[in-house]
Amino acid sequence: MVKKELDxxxxxxxxxxxxxxxxxxxxxNVFHFTTDVCALPENAKCxxxxxxxxxxxxxxxxxxxxxxxxPYGREISKWMKKAYESSLDGATVVCLIPARTxxxxxxxxxxxxxxxxxxxxxxxxxxxKDSAPFPSALVVFGGEEKLKAVxxxxxxxxxxKFEGRSMVLVPxxxxxxxxxxxxxxxxxxxxxxxxxxxxxxxxxxxxAHIADATVALIVTDPPFGxxxxxxxxxxxxxxxxxxxxxxxxxxxxxxxxxxWMKEAKRILKPNGSMYVISGWTNLYSILDAARKLDxxxxxxxxxxxxxxxHTKKKxxxxxxxxxxxxxxxxxxxxxxxxxxxxxxxxxxxxxxxYQDMQDVWEIPKEYARGKVKxxxxxxxxxxxxxxxxSSAPGDTVCDFFLGxxxxxxxxxxxxxxxxxxxxxxDIYDCKISDxxxxxxx
Ligand SMILES: C[S@@+](CC[C@H](N)C(=O)[O-])C[C@H]1O[C@@H](n2cnc3c(N)ncnc32)[C@H](O)[C@@H]1O
Numbered sequence: 001m002v003k004k005e006l007d008x009x010x011x012x013x014x015x016x017x018x019x020x021x022x023x024x025x026x027x028x029n030v031f032h033f034t035t036d037v038c039a040l041p042e043n044a045k046c047x048x049x050x051x052x053x054x055x056x057x058x059x060x061x062x063x064x065x066x067x068x069x070x071p072y073g074r075e076i077s078k079w080m081k082k083a084y085e086s087s088l089d090g091a092t093v094v095c096l097i098p099a100r101t102x103x104x105x106x107x108x109x110x111x112x113x114x115x116x117x118x119x120x121x122x123x124x125x126x127x128x129k130d131s132a133p134f135p136s137a138l139v140v141f142g143g144e145e146k147l148k149a150v151x152x153x154x155x156x157x158x159x160x161k162f163e164g165r166s167m168v169l170v171p172x173x174x175x176x177x178x179x180x181x182x183x184x185x186x187x188x189x190x191x192x193x194x195x196x197x198x199x200x201x202x203x204x205x206x207x208a209h210i211a212d213a214t215v216a217l218i219v220t221d222p223p224f225g226x227x228x229x230x231x232x233x234x235x236x237x238x239x240x241x242x243x244x245x246x247x248x249x250x251x252x253x254x255x256x257x258x259x260w261m262k263e264a265k266r267i268l269k270p271n272g273s274m275y276v277i278s279g280w281t282n283l284y285s286i287l288d289a290a291r292k293l294d295x296x297x298x299x300x301x302x303x304x305x306x307x308x309x310h311t312k313k314k315x316x317x318x319x320x321x322x323x324x325x326x327x328x329x330x331x332x333x334x335x336x337x338x339x340x341x342x343x344x345x346x347x348x349x350x351x352x353x354y355q356d357m358q359d360v361w362e363i364p365k366e367y368a369r370g371k372v373k374x375x376x377x378x379x380x381x382x383x384x385x386x387x388x389x390s391s392a393p394g395d396t397v398c399d400f401f402l403g404x405x406x407x408x409x410x411x412x413x414x415x416x417x418x419x420x421x422x423x424x425x426d427i428y429d430c431k432i433s434d435x436x437x438x439x440x441x
Contacts, residue, residue, distance in 0.1 A: 018043045018126035019069045019096055030150050030157060031094055031143065033067040038079065043126070061086035065143070066093040072134075077105035083141050084109045088413050092143030099137040115140040115147050117157060193412040195419075195438040199428040202400035202421040206263040210419060215267045216333075216395035217274070217416075219386050219407045221378055222260065224279035225253040228376060243404075245426040253282050258289040260400055265293050265327070267398065273332040273390040274325045277303070277378065283321055290325055298332065299324040299359050303382065306364040322361070322386075338388045361385070377403065383410040391416055405431040412438060 024045050027033075036049035037056040045067050050056035057078055066086070070079035076097065083093040099118055100106055110116060117138040122131035138157065140147060150157060198205050227248060250256045261276075268274055274295070278286045290297065301322035308318035326332045340353040366379045383406050391397060393415035399407035402422035411418040412435070422428045432439075 017069065017072060017132070019045060019067075020123055020125060023096070023123070024067065027067075027094055027138075027157060031065050031067075031092065031146060033065050033094070035061070035064045035066050037061060037064075037066045037068050037093070038070050057082050061091040061093065062089045064091050066091055068093050068095045070095070070097065072098055077103075077108070080105045080109040083139075084112055085413075087114075087141035087143075089415070090142070092146070093141045094143070095139045095141070097137055097139060098132075099135040110137075110139050113139045113141050114144055115157070193415060193438055194417040194440045195408060195412060195435045196440045197402060197405070197408060197418070197420050197422065197428075197432060197435060199423070199425055199432075200421055201423055203260050203263050205421040206260075206267055206398075206400070210267040210398070212266055213269050213272075214396065215398045215419070216269055216272050217387065217391040217397045218264050218268060218272070218400070219275045219383060219397060220264070220400045221277040221376070221403065222257070222401050223247070223249040225249040225282045225285070226279060243424070243427040243430060245424045247423040254285045254288065257282075257285045258292060261286070261289045261293055261295075264398075264400065265295060268327060270327055271330050271332055272326065273298070275386050275390070276323045276325070278321045278323060280317070280319075280321065286323055290323070294328050295325040296328050296330070297323060298326050301359045301361060304360060304362045305379075322382075324390075332390060333392065335389055335392070339385070356385075378406045380406055380410050383407050384414070387411060387414050387416060402431070403427060405434070408435065 028045075033046050034048060036044045036046040037059070039045065039049040040051060041049075044051075050059050061082070064086075066083070068079060068083055070076050080095070080097070083091075083095055087093055115138075119136045119138065122134065123136050124131055140157075147157075196209070198209065223246075225248070228246065264274060276286055287297075299322075301324060303320045303322050305318055305320070308316040310316060336357065337353070340356055342351070342353055344352040346352055346355065361382065363379050363382045363385075366377060387397060387407075387410055394417070396417045396419060397407060397411045399418070399420035402408060402420040404427065405420075405422075408418045408420060408431075422431075
């Protein structure tokens with residue numbers, strides 16, 4: 001980012017929008033901030049801060065407790081995205097932002113926060129005698145443990161009488177997107193993931209690179225054996241965004257399925273889990289291979305997606321199958337409270353957790369407008385659900401058919417290591433560049 005641009009971004013952070021010191025101190029008493037991620041030397045709130053030259057957006061916030069009063073111009077969406085994504089990596093980020101519920105960034109990110117407080121009236125920023133021309137909100141990403149402790153007997157972080165005005169209180173919510181906690185020490189994950197992704201055939205690749213019984217979780221989505229490589233152009237009208245070279249399954253789908261699943265079983269730990277996504281046309285091949293390999297079927301999940309290809313003479317197909325296997329007598333881990341707490345309720349009073357644990361999953365397919373992709377990218381929400389329930393931070397996740405690297409993306413976000421294969425050089429070359437910093441040499 002050029003300096004001029006950065007100075008403009010930060011201009012809203014000079015005298016006018018500088019955080020009121022007493023508000024900061026009240027929050028600092030709770031959070032003990034380690035870094036002001038967006039500051040100028042004259043208004044930095046912490047000893048550690050990122051100035052425009054250092055560009056807080058380019059820094060790693062993992063493991064930090066961050067104070068963020070970002071520039072309020074259009075760039076704010078980048079800061080909100082960074083705050084949210086850093087919280088998934090274990091950062092706590094407390095943001096003071098304009099309460100702009102009409103913006104896209106508000107809906108994209110604030111809805112995923114652990115806690116939101118709307119401030120009644122308008123703040124006086126810096127040394128200004130006048131109130132700001134907009135209302136403000138406090139938004140907290142991550143930091144669940146501190147929030148729980150502070151909010152046990154009240155609803156707001158700030159005293160109700162802050163500067164003589166009370167707060168509009170929003171009930172505390174512990175959001176499903178809150179950072180994953182280590183199961184043992186209950187600390188947020190803050191570990192870099194190791195990624196080993198290879199542009200080769202999955203069977204020979206696994207034989208050459210993966211030792212027996214070393215992988216905790218396999219999440220994989222093989223070609224369905226229905227000539228789906230030909231669908232690419234139907235799914236994305238912009239030719240420049242179509243990944244070419246999709247490798248389809250060999251003609252003998254049964255034999256090939258048995259071959260790669262045999263490798264998958266070999267590398268799986270005794271208590272590991274394996275999720276295979278399948279269309280309905282060749283579902284029996286997967287089930288048959290699993291039976292021959294003596295794998296136990298734990299769940300047969302139906303994934304209902306939001307749109308199928310229109311048909312006139314039969315029903316529209318709008319589901320896939322997700323087969324969740326383990327080894328015979330295996331005791332796979334299942335983190336049943338990793339996403340929702342038992343007492344969280346839907347609007348109709350039903351349990352969110354119970355709904356999340358049913359074996360029909362309604363997850364929309366993603367629209368990745370403007371991005372290069374092949375036709376059957378899994379939604380990240382689906383990979384996230386599997387990885388959260390069936391692995392722990394630090395575990396190794398394997399994907400035999402990386403495609404758009406969805407499993408890899410989510411594994412990295414959740415602090416898991418990943419090993420995987422993709423035979424199509426075009427999509428591999430296009431996606432691997434996102435992982436350069438995390439690749440194992
Ligand atoms: C259904 S797609 C995977 C989609 C992926 N789950 C995603 O979210 O983008 C299957 C992928 O397997 C790749 N493939 C086919 N045969 C392969 C093989 N023998 N080894 C590795 N990759 C293979 C295809 O090129 C294709 O990208």
